[in-house]
Amino acid sequence: MINYIHFLGSGGSRYVVFDLLRKAGGIQFRFGEIFLHVDPGPCALYMAINFGIRPKDLDAVLLSHKHLDHSAEINSILESMTTGGRKKKGLLFAPKDALEGEDKVILTYTQGHMENIFKIKENFEYTLKKYSNELKIVTPIRHDHGVETYGFLFFYKNYKIGWITDTKYFENLKFAYKEAKDILILNVISKNKYSNVDHLFGKDAIEIISYIKPKLAIITHLGKGLLKYGPERFAKELEEKTKVKVLAAYDNLKISF
Numbered sequence: 374m375i376n377y378i379h380f381l382g383s384g385g386s387r388y389v390v391f392d393l394l395r396k397a398g399g400i401q402f403r404f405g406e407i408f409l410h411v412d413p414g415p416c417a418l419y420m421a422i423n424f425g426i427r428p429k430d431l432d433a434v435l436l437s438h439k440h441l442d443h444s445a446e447i448n449s450i451l452e453s454m455t456t457g458g459r460k461k462k463g464l465l466f467a468p469k470d471a472l473e474g475e476d477k478v479i480l481t482y483t484q485g486h487m488e489n490i491f492k493i494k495e496n497f498e499y500t501l502k503k504y505s506n507e508l509k510i511v512t513p514i515r516h517d518h519g520v521e522t523y524g525f526l527f528f529y530k531n532y533k534i535g536w537i538t539d540t541k542y543f544e545n546l547k548f549a550y551k552e553a554k555d556i557l558i559l560n561v562i563s564k565n566k567y568s569n570v571d572h573l574f575g576k577d578a579i580e581i582i583s584y585i586k587p588k589l590a591i592i593t594h595l596g597k598g599l600l601k602y603g604p605e606r607f608a609k610e611l612e613e614k615t616k617v618k619v620l621a622a623y624d625n626l627k628i629s630f
């Protein structure tokens with residue numbers, strides 16, 4: 374498999390993630406010879422070493438935001454990637470509040486082992502080059518999620534892939550990710566809206582998927598109610614309403630493209 378997306382977890386919300394109902398080790402991407410790990414939350418190291426790309430083979434680690442279900446194991450992954458700092462290597466992309474300040478989640482010690490660190494912000498763009506492979510990484514818009522949060526667009530050869538990570542719905546979201554015509558990953562916590570949490574719900578997913586019309590949409594970061602309802606059943610309903618193929622992620626799901 375030359376290109377793939379590998380879910381090292383599919384859980385969302387503190388109930389699911391910190392009761393370990395599902396893992397939340399993030400997603401690894403392989404674009405040709407380029408290897409990425411995004412949002413290494415709980416179980417990231419275990420899943421990466423046993424089933425995925427070993428951290429020492431990664432080119433970059435990306436963090437969408439500092440909430441612990443996304444970042445709990447980022448220091449472990451970076452430590453493994455750099456063999457405990459013996460070798461300065463790898464790129465790190467993260468929001469400023471994950472890298473600086475009293476409540477940062479990436480230690481100064483770990484940051485010191487990286488070859489390069491990029492503070493992501495709205496409209497950030499970087500082209501990662503390795504051998505003859507070129508991957509453009511874009512963080513198109515700041516999400517509405519309390520802490521500083523960004524999703525990602527990946528452009529590799531003719532493939533256009535987007536990941537809308539945690540956020541409350543707002544209209545510009547679907548415009549910001551409209552280029553994700555091949556695969557669109559969405560963090561959807563629940564079918565129905567509940568309380569005032571800054572997340573996407575079923576009707577938001579329908580709105581976004583219907584507008585962008587990717588070839589494939591994948592929902593992940595699934596909350597407890599959704600697990601009980603049946604993620605596959607929910608994905609089928611989204612598929613019927615949007616006329617787009619929709620999959621519900623599960624731990625260790627690998628999609629090649």
Ligand SMILES: [Zn+2]
Pocket residue numbers: 438440518539
């Ligand atoms: Zn979050």
